Structures are given as C-alpha cells and as structure tokens.
Amino acid sequence: MIRLEDVHKSFGRQTVLDGVDLEIERGKTTVIIGRSGGGKSVLLKHIIGLMKPDSGRIFIDDVDIAQLNDRDLNEIRKKFGMLFQEAALFDSMTVGENVAFPLREHTPYREDEIRRIVSERLQAVGLTGVEEKMPAELSGGMRKRVGLARAVALNPEIVLFDEPTTGLDPVMTEAINRLIIDTQKRFQLTCVVISHDIQSIFEIGHRIAMLYEGKIIAHGSPDEIRTSANPVIAQFLSGSIEGPIKIV
C-alpha cells in the first residue's frame, strides 16, 4: 500500500532521513515512534508528497509519488486525510467551514447535507456547538480535534495523524484513541499515526515502527516491540535517561 525505499532527506547540512525503508500495510494502523526532532513529521510529509526526497522512492499503491506532476499528485491526495501536528486550521474560516472545506471542494453534496456531516464529525471528536467559532477562539486540544474531524471528513482511505492526542487530557486521549480505532475498523482505513504516548501506541497500533537517527530501526507487532531486546527501543519505551539515546 505505502512503501518507502531508501528515502534520504537533508536540510542544508542536517540529515534528517538517512535511508528510510518502510512498508505500511493496507487496512492496518501503523504507529511511528521516535525521539522529538527525529524526523517523524518530515517522514509523514514525504508520504503525502508535501516534501520531496533527495533520493529514494515512495510508492502509494505502486505509484512513485516523488515522480508525479501536480495534477496526478492531487488525484492521489484525494485518497488521503491528514492531521497536522499543529492542526493547521484555516484561521480565516470558522470551525464549521474548516471541516466543510474538503466536502465543498470534492463532493457535490448540498449545503444541508454538508452541515449535517460537519456536525456529525465534530460530535465524534467531542465537540458540539462550535461550528460558528473561529479557530483562534479554541484551545489547543480543541483545535487538534477539529483538525481530526477535518482529516476524516471525506472518509479517506488513508489517514495520517501527526500526534493526534498530544495536549489532550487523559479522558479525551482515550476518546480519540477509541475514535481512531473505531473508524479504522469500520472503514478498514490505513492509518499512520505518530505518537509519543506509550499507552496509546500499544492500544491503537497493529504495527509499530521506530525511527531513530534517520532510519527505521525496528518494525513489528506491538508485542514484538514491547519485548524487543534493542536497547534503543527499550530505553525509549521505559523513558529512562540512561542508554544509547543521548539527550544533549
């Protein structure tokens, strides 16, 4: 479904991705973990063609998107939904218009249908009566949830979540995890989730991949990861200061 082959990316002299190989299975949730600043968001942006790799190939359904022109890339992007780390809501539009945006853009639905879908999607992320608010009037966690509602508005096949639960309270975190699990199951979605929340990782992930020093150093089922002998993974999961991961 999604396959990255030897993807390299540098910004100036800083190498962020240094030969990433990763296969993301169709209809499963793959969680990507890794240290802060390790390049997870950059990796996600490569999958959806927002960034082009310096070298290497990225296949979506056997099409190498690094080679595509804008028009074909747009066709591929219609399969995707994406939640950005900072939500990236359009701040000139109300919350309702934000969630309605992909619907208005790509579906022939009538206004009342759109309104219904929007309020349904917002309800699913625990928000009611916020349609008329502006994004600037929301808390960070609320913005993130609106971003989530917008990302799944079109029922995409593939959804990319950049830290969907960071900044939410424990109850809301659990609710969002449930939402991701339920929608994933119901529509057989392919989900790629970046998360730092160890508990969520094991709850929602069918597969877990760890990005470390520009490479995927492990990729496996939650149990394989949990019991991994790799000291980097062990340190990361236990959150210990001692170990191969340097804090500097």
Next chain:
Amino acid sequence: MNAISAALDGLGKAMMSYVEEMGRILLLFLSVMAWMFRPPLKARNIFKQMEFVGVKSIFVVVLTGTFTGMVMALQGYHGFRMFGAEALVGSTVALGMTRELGPVLTALMVTARAGSAMAAELGTMRVTEQIDALSVMAANPVKHLIVPRVLAGVFMVPLLTVVSDFCGILGGYFVGVHLLDINSGIFIKNITKLVDLGDIYNGLVKAACFGLILSLIGCYKGFNARGGAEGVGRATTEAVVLAAITILISDYFLTAIMF
C-alpha cells in the same frame, strides 16, 4: 580602485537577484493565469478580496488624492503666475492626476495597505502549515489564495484610481477657484479642452498593471515566507519595498510606451 570594483560587484549582485526574483514572479504569474480560467472559481473569495483591496482602501485614496490635487494647484499657481498663465492650473492638475499621480499614488497606497496584508496573511498561512493543509486536501493554493487576490488587485486599483483622479481634480478646483481666485469657468474649460479620454484610459491601464504587480508580489513574498513570525515580518517588508520599486520602474516604461 578596489572599493569601486567591490561596489560594482555588490550592485551587480543586487541586480542579478532582482532579475532572478522577477523571473520567479513571472512564473507565478503564468501559473495564476493557468488557474484563473479553470473552473470553478469561487465568486465569494473574489468578492471578499475585492472588498478588502477596494472598498476598504477608499478612505486613504480619497485623502491622498484630494491633498495631492490641492498641493498641485497651489504649486502650479505659483509657477504659472510668473507667466500670467494661472488659467492652466486646472488642466495641469487634471493631466497630472489622470496620467501619473492618480495611478501611482493609488497603487502605492494600496501596496502599503493591501499588498502588505497579502504578504502577511499568506506568510502566516505558510509558516503555520495552512498552505500545506490546502495542498493535502488536493486544493491548489495558487487557485484558492492567489487568483482571487490578483483579480482583486487588477480590478480594484483602476477603480480606486478613478476615485483618486476625481478627488484630486476636485481638490485642485477647491484650491484654485476658492482660495486662489482663478475663474471657475476658465478652470473647467481648460480641463475639458486639454484632457482627453485617452489620458484617463491610459492612466487606468497603468493602474491595472500596478494592481497586478502589487498583488502578485505581495502573494509571492507571502507564499515563499519561511521561518516563523520573523519570516512573515521580513516577507511583508520585502513585499512592500519590491512592489513600490517595481511600480515606479514600470511606470516609466509604461509611460514611454503609451503616451
């Protein structure tokens, strides 16, 4: 000797980067043209920008136009009186406004007001990933963000120029006739005799070009902003400076071609 060659070196580099930037802006222009004719165009977006660029600039344009006309009448009067040609004050003001100052001053005011805002708005959207979000939703950012702004610039700056021309002439009339005692009939007759519609039209063509320049540069700078609030601030400043320079330079060439 070394200082001179270093100075020339610097000048050359500055000119090269200006030309290079113009090339990239031209490419953006081509892509704006390509997207402009691809339906559906969202009328609502376009009207919103027209309101912002046009309606909300009326006040500053009225003020600058009026006072420019007034000061031209005053200056012209002192000059022309030496030859006893006070009667020409009216037509000087009218010609100056319609051919030159109306379009240029309006464009500069709109640059300061709306061109800067375009750069700031698009710049903020860039650094907060809103432009990326548009792309991800398979909505072309050029079509959604830049086309409406460029259309608003091209249509609204000429309309504002009409307002500016009118106010300038009115201001000149007020100063000339009421303060300096030029005969009102002569003042008006000389305007109608010496200004023809071509002067006004050409002024408006200029204004449309300036509107294109300022909106395109504002959008270009914002669209390519990098690096947080500071980057947005830089993009805004650069947009205003580059647009103002380009307007004044192109003004010369447009004038040379048209008049």
